[in-house]
Amino acid sequence: DSGVTQTPKHLITATGQRVTLRCSPRSGDLSVYWYQQSLDQGLQFLIQYYNGEERAKGNILERFSAQQFPDLHSELNLSSLELGDSALYFCASSEGPHQETQYFGPGTRLLVL
Amino acid sequence: AQSVTQPDIHITVSEGASLELRCNYSYGATPYLFWYVQSPGQGLQLLLKYFSGDTLVQGIKGFEAEFKRSQSSFNLRKPSVHWSDAAEYFCAVGEANQAGTALIFGKGTTLSVSS
Numbered sequence: 001d002s003g004v005t006q007t008p009k010h011l012i013t014a015t016g017q018r019v020t021l022r023c024s025p026r027s028g029d030l031s032v033y034w035y036q037q038s039l040d041q042g043l044q045f046l047i048q049y050y051n052g053e054e055r056a057k058g059n060i061l062e063r064f065s066a067q068q069f070p071d072l073h074s075e076l077n078l079s080s081l082e083l084g085d086s087a088l089y090f091c092a093s094s095e096g097p098h099q100e101t102q103y104f105g106p107g108t109r110l111l112v113l
Numbered sequence: 114a115q116s117v118t119q120p121d122i123h124i125t126v127s128e129g130a131s132l133e134l135r136c137n138y139s140y141g142a143t144p145y146l147f148w149y150v151q152s153p154g155q156g157l158q159l160l161l162k163y164f165s166g167d168t169l170v171q172g173i174k175g176f177e178a179e180f181k182r183s184q185s186s187f188n189l190r191k192p193s194v195h196w197s198d199a200a201e202y203f204c205a206v207g208e209a210n211q212a213g214t215a216l217i218f219g220k221g222t223t224l225s226v227s228s
Contacts (some may be wrong), residue, residue, distance in 0.1 A: 002156065033215070043203065045215035058215055091158060098214055102207075104157040105147070 005025065006091050006103035012111045018079040021108045025072055025093030031055070032074040033094070033102060034066055049074055050097035065097040081112045115140045117206050118201050119219035126194050127227050134189040136204030145207040146187040147216065148178055152200045160202075163187065174198070199226045 003026035013019055025032050036048040036059075045058035049068035060066075063081075068074045078085060088109050092102040116139045126132050138144055145164050149157040161172025168180040177190045187204060201223050206215040 002158070004156075025143055031214075035216075039135070042220045043205075043216075043218035044192065048215065092157075092216075094214075100214075101147075101159060101162055102216060106156040 002103040002105065004091060004093050004103055006089075006105040006108050007109060009106065010109050010111075012113065013080040013081060014113055015080050015081055015083060016070045017112075018077065018108065019081065021076040021078070023074045023076070023091030023092075023093075023112070025074070025091075026103055029093035029095050029103075030072065031097055032068055032072070032101075033092040034060075034074070034076050035092065035104075036087050037090060037107070038084075043090075043093075048052055048097075056088060057099050078110070083112050085113045086110055115144075115206055115217045117204050117217055117219035119202075119204055119222050121222045122222045123225065125225040125227055128196050129193050130191075132191045132194045132198070132224070134202050134204075134224070136187045136189065136219060137185050138187065138204075138206045139185065140206055143182075146178075146180060147171070147205040147207065148172065148176070148187075148189050149203045149218075150200045151164060151203065151221075157203065160189070193226075194226055196226045196228065199224055 005024045005075040008023045030051045033048045039044045046060040048056040066076045088107045090107045091105045094102045118137045131197040147162045163180045201221045203221045204219045
C-alpha cells in the first residue's frame with residue numbers, strides 16, 4: 001500500500017458525459033501527479049500540482065482539467081468523453097515539486113461506452 | 114526529447130533462473146531513473162531508483178539495477194526469479210532541476226515465469 005488513495009476504482013459512463021476522479025496523496029506529500037495508461041499510448045504524464053498550484057503539464061487534452069485543493073487532495077475532471085478516453089488513470093504523489101520519488105495509487109479504470 | 118526504450122515486450126523465464134530486463138534512455142543531463150512493477154489490476158509499485166552515487170542500486174524483492182552512463186542503460190536484474198515476480202515492469206526517467214517534474218515511462222516488459 002503506497003498510501004495514495006483513488007476513488008472510484010471503476011467508472012463506466014457514456015460518450016459525451018463528464019466524470020471526476022479523486023486522489024488523496026500520501027500524508028505529508030505536497031505534489032500530486034496524474035497519469036493515463038492506455039494500451040496504445042502506454043503510461044503518459046498528464047499534469048502536476050504542487051501545494052495547490054499547477055506545476056507541469058504534459059499531454060493533457062483541453063477537455064481534461066485538474067485542481068488541487070487546500071487539503072491537498074486532487075481531482076481530475078474529464079468532460080465530453082470519447083471512446084478513446086477509456087483508460088486507467090493513476091494519481092501519484094511526492095514530497096516536493098522537483099524530481100523525487102513518486103508513489104502511485106491503485107488507479108481508476110474508466111470505461112466509456 | 115527524453116525517451117525510454119524497453120526493447121523486450123515479453124520475456125519468459127523459468128522459476129529459479131536469473132532475469133535481466135533491459136532499459137535504455139535518452140536524456141541530455143544526468144537522469145533520475147526508476148523501475149516500477151505493475152501486477153494485474155494493480156497500481157505501480159516502486160522497485161528501485163537511481164539519483165546519484167553508486168551505480169549499482171538495490172531494491173525491494175531482491176531486485177537490483179545498474180546505471181551505465183556510457184551505454185545509457187539502466188537494466189534490472191534478479192538472480193533467481195519466483196513465480197510471484199510475474200508482472201509488467203516499467204522503466205522510467207525523470208527530469209532533474211525543473212520547475213515541475215514528470216516521469217517518462219517505457220512501454221513496459223511483461224514477465225512470465227514458467228515452472
